[in-house]
Amino acid sequence: xxxxxxxxxxxxxxxxxxxxxxxxxxxxxxxxxxxxxxxxxxxxxxxxxxxxxxxxxxxxxxxxxxxxxxxxxxxxxxxxxxxxxxxxxxxxxxxxxxxxxxxxxxxxxxxxxxxxxxxxxxxx
Numbered sequence: 237x238x239x240x241x242x243x244x245x246x247x248x249x250x251x252x253x254x255x256x257x258x259x260x261x262x263x264x265x266x267x268x269x270x271x272x273x274x275x276x277x278x279x280x281x282x283x284x285x286x287x288x289x290x291x292x293x294x295x296x297x298x299x300x301x302x303x304x305x306x307x308x309x310x311x312x313x314x315x316x317x318x319x320x321x322x323x324x325x326x327x328x329x330x331x332x333x334x335x336x337x338x339x340x341x342x343x344x345x346x347x348x349x350x351x352x353x354x355x356x357x358x359x360x
């Protein structure tokens with residue numbers, strides 16, 4: 237059983253930056269691919285970014301590519317999402333997730349473990 241705890245959300249002006257962190261429990265963190273998703277009120281949870289077990293492979297949804305960076309530190313059991321040039325449409329609850337394989341996953345169904353989420357609000 238893996239537990240995930242997100243942090244780093246908050247209120248930021250458009251054009252600003254935030255760094256989200258997701259701390260994972262369990263000794264086998266390095267064997268999991270990780271992902272970030274977001275969900276706005278009334279909408280489905282959507283893929284944002286994914287990273288493989290080593291950090292050597294990443295993937296982003298088109299709307300965040302070039303602005304967001306996913307990374308991981310396996311020595312700290314933590315995955316990060318650095319968000320820059322934030323836009324009001326980035327406002328959502330952000331969730332990290334763990335996939336019980338080492339390769340990238342792009343769909344909510346690819347992930348077994350989920351955190352409780354952290355809210356990001358971007359004001360115009």
